[in-house]
Amino acid sequence: MNTKNKKAPLLLVQAALFAAMYAALTLAQQLVLPGTASMAVQYRLSEALMVLCLFTPAAVPGITLGCFAANFLFMSALPVDMIFGSLATLLAAVSMRLLSKVRVKGFPVLSFLMPAVFNGIIIGAEIEVFFIDGPFHFGSFLTQGGFVALGELAVMLTAGTALFFALKKLSGRVPYFDLK
Numbered sequence: 001m002n003t004k005n006k007k008a009p010l011l012l013v014q015a016a017l018f019a020a021m022y023a024a025l026t027l028a029q030q031l032v033l034p035g036t037a038s039m040a041v042q043y044r045l046s047e048a049l050m051v052l053c054l055f056t057p058a059a060v061p062g063i064t065l066g067c068f069a070a071n072f073l074f075m076s077a078l079p080v081d082m083i084f085g086s087l088a089t090l091l092a093a094v095s096m097r098l099l100s101k102v103r104v105k106g107f108p109v110l111s112f113l114m115p116a117v118f119n120g121i122i123i124g125a126e127i128e129v130f131f132i133d134g135p136f137h138f139g140s141f142l143t144q145g146g147f148v149a150l151g152e153l154a155v156m157l158t159a160g161t162a163l164f165f166a167l168k169k170l171s172g173r174v175p176y177f178d179l180k
Contacts (some may be wrong), residue, residue, distance in 0.1 A: 005155075010058075011056070012058070013056040013059040014058035014059070014062065015054060015059070015062035015065070016059045016062065016063065018049060018052055018058065018059050018066060019061075019062045019065040019066035019069060020062070020066065021046075021049060021066065022046045022049050022062070022063055022066025022067060022070060023046075023066045023069040023070045023073065023074065025045055025046040025049070026044060026045075026046040026066075026070035026074060027070065027073075027074040029044065029045050029046070030074060034041050037070075038071060039160040041129055041148075041150075042148075042149045043150070043154055043155055044148070044155060045150050045155065045159055046066070046067075046070065047115055047155045047156070047160070048155050048156065048158075048159035048160040048162075049063055049066070049163070050063055050089075050092060050093060050096060050114075050115050050156070050160065050162045051160045051164045052131030052167070053093045053096040053097045053100070053111075053168065054096060054097070054100040054108055054164065055100075055171065057097060059093065059097075060094055060097055063089060063093050064070045064086055064090040064093055065087050067085060067086050067089040068085075068086040068117075071079055071085050071086070075110040077176050078130070080126060081126065084122050084126045085122075085123065085126075087122060088118045088119045088121075088122035089113075089115075089118075089119075089143055090124055091118045091122075092114040092117070092118040092119065093114075094107065095111070095114040095117075095118070096111040096112075096114045096115070098106075098113065098175070099111045100110055101171065107164075108164070112156045112157070112160060112161075112175075113153070113156075115152040115153075115155075115156055116149040116150075116152040116153040117149065119148050119149065119152045120145040120146065120148045120149030120152065121145055122166075123148045124141055124144040124145020124146070124147075124148050124149070125141060125145070125165055127144040127145075127148070128140055128141040128144050132144070151164065152166070
């Protein structure tokens with residue numbers, strides 16, 4: 001059995017764990033602070049888990065599935081939001097993973113921008129097209145997308161940064177959870 005086959009069960013379990021963590025954290029936030037994890041301008045704390053994409057490939061499908069589950073099960077999201085929200089998360093996660101080695105003084109600046117970029121563009125367009133009455137207005141799209149991106153950036157620069165440095169410090173020290 002090659003190394004990839006030996007790691008497959010671990011990666012599957014990690015992905016499931018990350019999905020459950022994302023969904024549970026989103027639900028908890030929504031119960032404690034209604035609207036903060038589901039409105040156009042939001043600070044969804046579970047988005048900080050995107051940082052896991054820098055440490056393990058299992059986070060990409062795990063966080064994406066967790067986002068879909070949170071939107072589907074807990075947020076009573078419209079089907080369009082389940083699709084586009086999950087797509088934005090998937091693209092941000094893949095981009096973060098691909099850019100994980102690009103660092104400025106040891107910090108993955110470009111990776112941290114990806115959730116803001118993809119969610120700002122995709123969710124901003126979704127809000128403008130599906131939730132704002134009337135024709136598409138580029139200025140309104142920029143406003144909606146800007147608010148979404150600002151919320152994502154705030155999460156990544158606060159909770160995401162704290163999680164990044166904590167995981168970086170723990171990397172290689174936690175049995176059965178090697179984040180290399």
